[in-house]
Amino acid sequence: MSKDLTIGEALRQRGVSRRGFLKFCAATASMMALPPGMAPVIAAALEKARRPSVIWLSFQECTGCTESLTRSHSPTVEGLIFDTISLDYHHTLQAAAGDAAEAARVAAMEENYGNYILVVDGSIPTGNPGFSTIAGISNLDMLRETAAGAAAIVSVGTCAAYGGIPHANPNPTGAASVSDLVSDKPIINVPGCPPIPVVITGVLAHYLTFGTIPELDDLGRPRAHYGQSIHDRCYRRPFYDKGLFAETFDDEGAKKGWCLYKLGCKGPTTYNACATTKWNEGTSFPIESGHPCLGCSEPDFWDGGGFYKALSTPTADITRTAVYAVGAGAAAGIALGAMNRTKQKRMAKEHEKVTIDDLEKGD
């Protein structure tokens, strides 16, 4: 497909009617978290927009972000957005390999210098450059070289946005985020492990529609998608307000769909669109499936002290033990561990269920 076509022309060439295009714009407005009334504005802008060149670099990552984006079966809205960009380099998706692949990257950079969008997934090792290389080029060199000619950079996934799992203690590779290393380009962080596919394409759609980067929060995330906490938009929120909590994964509260706060839900401190956009074509999201939010779109979520530890409310047992141990200073932790080991043994003997709290405090 020619790069000179506008997006409207490209879609028409694929046999998409005007009515289909307007439906696409309505779904795109929803995807960009814009008011539905914006659909005609999007239609007018996309009609005239030229297909941008996109170079996608994958560094220290698990390919989950690319999987997230390409899981959807074509032709979805995400698929169409993806088809309307000119993805000139993506070493997982492209057919070319080795020198031919690198030549494609260099050619796309030269042809569109100053105008292409650079998408990065994965963190960048700053320790030994040999920790992660592509075609013999270190990740750091490739990032610097490719970022130089980019109009904007989209850091897809928590690894590219904040270092993510490679950055977790003790960070053996010296993993850094894109914004740690590049400071002279507009950078949009789209964190999540992985990010919601429509949020990735929503950001690209915003750029295509308005030619600018969306409004960002203090962590560089688009406010449209990351402006509200999971907790604030969670359908279980009314139970939190009423003080109704699941205490274990299979108690009466869990079965009734009560709040998962005490099971370690990070919803109150996590900003993402999962609670409304949901996953798997809008089917559900982790909390709806009965699991607490891990907080994967926040920096250092892996080092947050345990996925199943409540954010602030201590358990009754801890309070009592802490009072007993108050004079013992450093012995408090030992007392807690000993108490929980004892409790675990007793529960095993009595065939009682062990809670997540017991497991985490028991070692």
Place this chain on the structure above:
Amino acid sequence: MDEIAHTATCASPGEVVTGNVMPILHQVRHALHDLLETGKSEVIDLRSIPMGPGEEGRLAEALGKGEVEVRMSALGPSEIIETRYPGVWLVTHFNNDNEIIGKFIEICAIPGLVMAQDEDIRAGLVQLNEQLT
């Protein structure tokens, strides 16, 4: 309204009530009033509102079905159903794999997408002309 309130708030066992169905119905009521008074139409994006399991179904049940149902096929199917309240439409867009890509309540005389678009009419005329010459 008592019956609607009952449908909107009563969950079957295992379902969760967020209480978001009733406010949406009130929003629809205000929009419908505006439509009559000023002719202003409104669209509510249901994807932007937190819904518990089963709540979308309860909302659809509360809105019911009216006299008109449109099935559209453009970039995958779309279902446009007039609710029991004339001027209130439940619009669901699917992709070709029948996955939902958008769900809206439109408050208007007729959703814009149902109307033939000028560009498509023009293209159709060209085709018809070719066929007849």
